[in-house]
Amino acid sequence: MKKILIIGCGKSSTSLIDYLYNYCMSKNYIIQISDFDTKNLKFFTKKYPKIITKIFDVNDKKLREKIVINQSIVISMLPAKYHFLIAIECLKSNVNLVTASYISDELMKLDYEVKKKNLLFLNEVGLDPGLDHMSALKLISEIKSDNGKIKSFKSHCGGLIHPKYDNNPWNYKFTWNPRNVVLAAKGQAKFLRNNKIIQVNYPDVFNQTEKINIDQLGDFDSYANRDSLKYIKLYGLDEIDTMFRGTLRRKGFCESWEIIALLGLTDDEVYFDTFNKSYKDLILSQLFNKDNVIDLKKEIELKISRKISEETYNKLLWTELFTCNRRLKNEKMTLAQVIESLLVKKWNFEEKDKDMIVMQHDFEYLKNNRLLNKKSTLVVYGDENFSAMSKTVGLPLAIATKLILENKINYCGVKIPDIPMIYEPILKELEDHKINFKESVVEV
Structure with missing residues (x-):
């Protein structure tokens, strides 16, 4: 009998747990959740009576060893700095691992050993990173297959307050980790603009934003993420002139935060x-x-x-x-x-409040001597059951977990969802959950 372990069950885990609980019940699998906060565990046991819960302290080495052994797969929803500790135990116990976080340098060093054991440690399979990679790679593949030559790619994503609950002059509330917002954009941002590498130090990053407009939602500013340049190779865009990845805020936020x-x-x-x-x-x-x-x-x-x-x-x-x-x-x-x-x-996100996720990919590409602009936009709203953040982080993770359990991913090592075998079925199933991109193409 297959066993699924989810470590960490905070706000972003609700959709993940709901999906995998129902999946496990249909397959007669065992699902266990572990967390340091007993309130979180009690919340889920009340809603999902057959779920197994265990109090877990990630700093307890013996407990880490004990909890991972005999699992079929582990999903770590802990803060990113703890993934390596969980990964070590997964490697020892021959257990696959899934996370929504960026691959750290220390985790990447395990790649050879993970491959040797024919395991998959799949990372960056949440929203950002995750859905951004998967949707971008799908579009890039489609444009190239249609003989398009991509010259510019800009990608923006933000977790924001639902317009109906937007009631302060900053047009913002904490829908995610407050500390990450306060410390956002520290360090140097790097991106490519018109074949020139641009390097922007903190806090100038907040006054060199991209201005974008989302249909029916209005104007936004997008401040540059830390390093957009590394995605040129990852996305196979060696001939590109402009490469920018940024975080969305409502117009005026960045000017004031600076x-x-x-x-x-x-x-x-x-x-x-x-x-x-x-x-x-x-x-x-x-x-x-x-x-x-x-x-x-x-x-x-x-x-x-x-x-x-x-x-x-x-x-x-x-x-x-x-x-x-x-x-x-x-x-x-x-x-x-x-x-x-x-x-x-x-900026308190109140009980009655709903959130919103906005992501937009903006391509310019040459085809038949014409310069075309293609925009692909995702807007997801929170509802009575799940926040937009929970849905867009948790559902890709859950679907990826299911695909691994069903042996539908022939991939091993420390990886991200960068191949069609992974991202195509995830994107397709997300459409059933009303997480789908709307596309438009115009001549520039």
Whole structure:
């Protein structure tokens, strides 16, 4: 009898668990979920009575060994830094592994041993990374098969608030890990534009955005992801002139977030004594060396040596970073931790709220001496049962797991879903779940 183990069952796991539970019940397979949080486990046992649960601490080596052995496949939904620990146990126990995360350098070093054991450690099979690869590769294959020569490829993806629940001036709420949002785009972004490699440092990445419009949704900004250049080879686009991969935010968000970054409020290195200090006192003293300011807008402009618009200033005021008198309870915090602790309240994703996933691929290619523009757009909304993020992360993972269990993927090693044998059946089945791309082609 086949056994499926899912390690980590937070918000993004709901669709994954629902799909695989129903699949296992139909096949008389065993499904087990493990998590450190007993509340998560109780939630799923109430909904899925035949599911097996086990409290799990990833730092417990003996427990890691014990939990993986005798499984047919393991899906790790833990933070990416823990995948390697799970992968080591899967390798020892001859168990296939699936994750939604980018392949780390240390995980890639296991490739030879994984191949030797004829195992598959399939990664990057969620939303981004995952659906972005699969849908892009399918389109690239179709364009090339139709004798098209791709000159430009831009890909954008974002987890956003559903328009009906968009009720703050930033047009944003935390639908995903808040810390990742606060620390986003640190480091250098690299992309190709008109045959020129562009390198952008933090936080300039927020003022060099791509402007895009999504039909019926309006205007968005897309800030560059860390390294778009490596996808040129991965996607087989050696003759391309422009290659850009970015993260979507509503128009105006990036302009305002850049100011927060320029002020140093996203610094996560230096710790300050924060106990019993108010947000206002801490931030004003650190930024302006003052307990109070008469003209906050002027002080901000002097600090960053730049004028800011009224719209941006109003966004900053709305955060209450400069005015909140609530007192911090932690002994020591970085400024990034401080603003995160306030923004989780201001950008709180409430029980009634729904989210939205938007992804768009934008190709320019030559065919029969004509320059064509092809756009492929995915919009998924959260509903009463599952968030859009849960659906677009969890369902590709679940379908990939099923394909591996049914021996429909003849692939081994540490891999991503970069071959038709994997991405075609996943994309096809996702259409049954109303996760499908709408395409348009126009002459430029």
